[in-house]
Amino acid sequence: MIKLFKAALLAAALSMPLASAPASAATPANALVVAQNIDDIVSIDPAEAYEFSSGEYVTQTYDRLVQYDAPDVKTLAPGLATEWVADDAARTITFTLRDGVKFTSGNPLRAEDVVYSFKRVVALNKAPAFILTQLGWTPENIDEMVKTDGNKVVVKYDGDFSSAFVLNVLAARPASIIDAVTVQANEANGDMGNAWLKANSAGTGPFVLKTFRPAEIINLVANPDYFGGAPAMKTVIIRHVAEAATQQLLLDTGDVDIAKNLTPDQIKSLAGKDTVKVETYPQAAVHFLSFNQKDEALQPEAIWDAARYLVDYKGMTDSFLKGQMQTHQAFWPSGFPGSLDDTPYSYDPAKAKQILADAGIKTPIKVTLDVINSTPFTDMAQSLQASFAEAGINFEIIPGTGSQVITKYRARTHEAMLLYWGPDFMDPDSNAKAFAFNEDNSDDNYQSTTTWRNGWAVPAEMNAATKAARAEADPAKRNEMYVDLQKKVQEKSPIVVMFQAATQVALATNVEGYVNGATSDFVFYRLVTKK
Incomplete structure (x- = not known):
């Protein structure tokens, strides 16, 4: 296990400039390495992702029109939309898109991408689709419920609930906005790119997927053009490590920066160590x-x-x-x-x-x-x-x-x-x-x-x-x-x-800026730095 992990870490480190990795550190200065149990993942396609670990992944690679974002994960904030106007009587919300945003492919964000993203979730009807379809959206009426108006998107809903409820729905994982041009180019047998998105990302988020191997590794690389600012970490490696004892060993030896699934006894044993800190969320x-x-x-x-x-x-x-x-x-x-x-x-x-x-x-x-x-x-x-x-x-x-x-x-x-x-x-x-x-x-x-x-x-x-x-x-x-x-x-x-x-998350003491909110969707690596 440790040999395999070091091999993966070495491969990631070799993809970065040698000057970025000081000789005294086991992990490069601009790479964050996480030991975590991620074998719950069934799919990483945001239209299908419905597990805790896949939710964390989607947050790193995609954005929503409105979202709970770091560092304040308790306040609904602008995402890909800078403003919105709600009309409760007409049951509509009109969103104005942020200017200059690009997907990690380089394609510009368009109102059409928002429409396609929502339509795709409803049409595929995977596990999390009900979050959006509860707004009264169906494959038959979605074209009438979500429309473009220049750089605006007009969202209509049908149900006995307020616009505040709808905004919370649109801040949820399946409302992530995908690059329609790229995904449509990778469709196979009418799957709307579902198979392709199980191994690739197509978002606007702070990171882009480099590698995903189920129950083994998620390797992310920074998006230098992220509208919220480029992450300091050029690479994030989330390694599947099921055994808590192995996670602690990797943290103790400096092979990982964060261990997420330690037992209370292991957490207690870390007290007094000057190389590790524990934070509770x-x-x-x-x-x-x-x-x-x-x-x-x-x-x-x-x-x-x-x-x-x-x-x-x-x-x-x-x-x-x-x-x-x-x-x-x-x-x-x-x-x-x-x-x-x-x-x-x-x-x-x-x-x-x-x-x-x-x-x-x-x-x-x-x-x-x-x-x-x-x-x-x-x-x-x-x-x-x-x-x-x-x-x-x-x-x-x-x-x-x-x-x-x-x-x-x-x-x-x-x-x-x-x-x-x-x-x-x-x-x-x-x-x-x-x-x-x-x-x-x-x-x-x-x-x-x-x-x-x-x-x-x-x-x-x-x-x-x-x-x-x-x-x-x-x-x-x-x-x-x-x-x-x-x-x-x-x-x-x-x-x-x-x-x-x-x-309770154990981190190397030089790691700062890690944000872990109340749900897996509120885990953020984009503000992480190393002293």
Whole structure:
């Protein structure tokens, strides 16, 4: 592993001037090398990318009309559009494009590129397409919903929601703008360039893709003409390193500048080292345990109710999850408007046993539990296996790579699933639609939500409450509606939210300017410098 990694690093270093790499440094002065588990990536095409690691990649290589950008990742800011005018009555937003922007191919940014980018997402209908199609866009009407007007783009939407909601949608990953000329030139069999974009980039972002090998490496090179300023790092190498121990070794030996998946014990062992620093970033991701309702044995609500008392929340957060997660039992993360921070459930196997007995549930019950085969997921699975066994629910742990587990989840072929969820855009509706909405549970109506993937036909009143909150114009009232909706899901759902993540990143002390926001879409390397 280390020899292969050094070979890749050496190859990247040789592509740069020798003067840029001081003899005293293991990594060149103008190269950033990251050790990270990236085997969750299914696709890097922004119309298809729907995993945490692919979201981070898209941010480095593409821009949106409006976006959350470094260093202030909590404020919606101009991106490829410098200004916009909303007409709530007409349900339109008119964007004025930034002058002088070029794609990394050298092609100029045009309003036609925006139209093609949105149309392409809707036509391909990949996993994240629902983020845009919820605006009422279809393959049949997209030409009428998004139009050009010189250097302006007029976006029309159809739905009971405000323009503020629409702007958050258009700041999301699938709304990334691609180079239509380049992508169309690389179409194959009518795929709108999908195959080509799985190995190439075609954006305006601060970096351009040089190499992508799944579960191995992402190599980015700087875009010197980026409208936000050229990155100081000429090269960013994100190397897939699944083992936390290997990540720490590479950081200790100076072979990488950043290690992203260290365990709490490893983080603790770094204290006092003058070559490494640790930074903690609250994350929007919530971690949950879910039961597939396509399995008749898992349909009794008593199993859902008992499960909430069989998670050893404190035991995990006080030990192997310390510093990486906090107990959180609602679908919208703490720290954002509209969050529910009450944690009414604690580990109580006696109460869980009583719930099952009162419902006439015969134990023991054998349930398979799919889990990503890396830390901390395997440790969490083992803790759940031990605590649930106290009430006669016996988990058989099935480990797999991130892509294997997620693919199985999308196919609804699991029994129980240990996974995480991050909002697709920074609006409570993003998670509400994932955890509290499913009006059509049929197998042929694929939806990128936890409810559909777990085969849960959400009660009609909960579906109605989700739609009502999305449409509410008054911000304070809207937040109250989301708090109430979270209480309902918290009390009665086959999806048990357990934790909210916090990311601890270990960096070489000479690395400055790294930005890690609440989601993977808010990871930025363009401001990184080395002292």
